[in-house]
């Protein structure tokens with residue numbers, strides 16, 4: 427297995443940044459992407475069964491790629507396309523681009539909507555993954571001497587091992603703690619002087635609650651840096667504020683999915699997540715028409731691997747709604763940013779009497795109200811649908827000690843800020859289940 431094109435050096439410190447690639451000019455980024463894509467499509471079109479057939483159907487040859495825009499001649503690859511190639515006889519599917527002997531790791535999708543499907547990494551893919559993760563950790567202030575408690579799940583989830591390898595490479599002492607056993611997490615944190623940790627936003631808040639319940643102040647733990655991922659959260663300003671306040675630490679968002687590890691992460695400026703533009707080529711497109719949307723407007727993120735060896739994807743429909751910004755960041759990095767992180771899944775966008783509402787906008791409102799706890803649910807059932815099945819309102823479940831008043835106040839804010847009607851049910855604090863992994867807060871019935 428050989429890769430014909432050059433790849434950026436991902437292990438040398440460059441000024442304040444981890445890699446020289448982080449401050450390439452826009453022209454240099456695009457020139458790199460074009461030459462990398464040409465080589466990648468050449469290989470993918472020859473070696474992946476799925477893309478060989480797709481290229482043929484589209485009448486596309488790798489040599490046809492004269493500009494980055496030419497990539498749009500190829501169709502999107504959706505999760506359903508991927509899953510359809512996986513059969514009991516061929517559990518590896520049709521996207522593999524490397525001999526099996528060159529594959530070093532397989533992770534699986536969570537399988538919440540379909541049977542778990544695998545993704546693959548070669549040795550070089552794993553090195554690249556760790557180096558990009560280290561870049562992100564460095565951008566968030568992690569250095570040698572930090573003690574990093576990794577509270578992402580390890581079993582069947584892609585997050586734990588990825589963060590471990592990346593933070594080790596960034597210089598930290600890593601404690602692979604997983605997301606179970608709250609008692610031991612807290613004891614470890616205080617005993618070993620954890621200075622940085624990662625967790626889902628839900629678990630970061632849950633843990634702070636649990637530390638406080640034991641009569642200690644989470645801010646006394648000495649944690650300076652918190653990286654959260656796995657759910658939209660840190661980019662919801664109010665959630666970030668709650669996590670930062672509880673722990674007395676800076677909270678940074680990270681975004682990845684099984685298929686692309688990692689995609690983007692906050693830098694110290696916390697003004698949007700930098701895409702790794704030397705790892706994947708990003709398009710932002712209209713959810714319905716699939717045509718590009720301008721920077722600054724929401725659209726679905728579509729990604730293409732620039733150099734992945736084992737299971738590369740072309741025009742992968744992430745299903746995540748984002749807003750891209752290509753103006754340089756205050757930190758000096760030039761890679762494009764996703765403002766506000768992931769706004770939500772395109773599928774989770776609620777249309778209430780013609781108004782688009784993302785669950786993250788509800789979260790922002792819930793978590794800016796001191797009377798409410800961090801936990802909430804958005805329930806979509808027949809009580810808020812009209813006869814034709816369209817939404818006329820949303821139903822919210824929240825927790826507060828003072829009952830109806832908080833509910834009325836929230837309903838009023840949803841109406842004034844988002845322009846939709848909310849039916850709010852106020853429960854006693856502690857009623858809604860807390861999540862240590864990925865929380866599911868949008869319930870469709």
Ligand SMILES: [Zn+2]
Pocket residue numbers: 693694695696700755756757758759
């Ligand atoms: Zn930045």
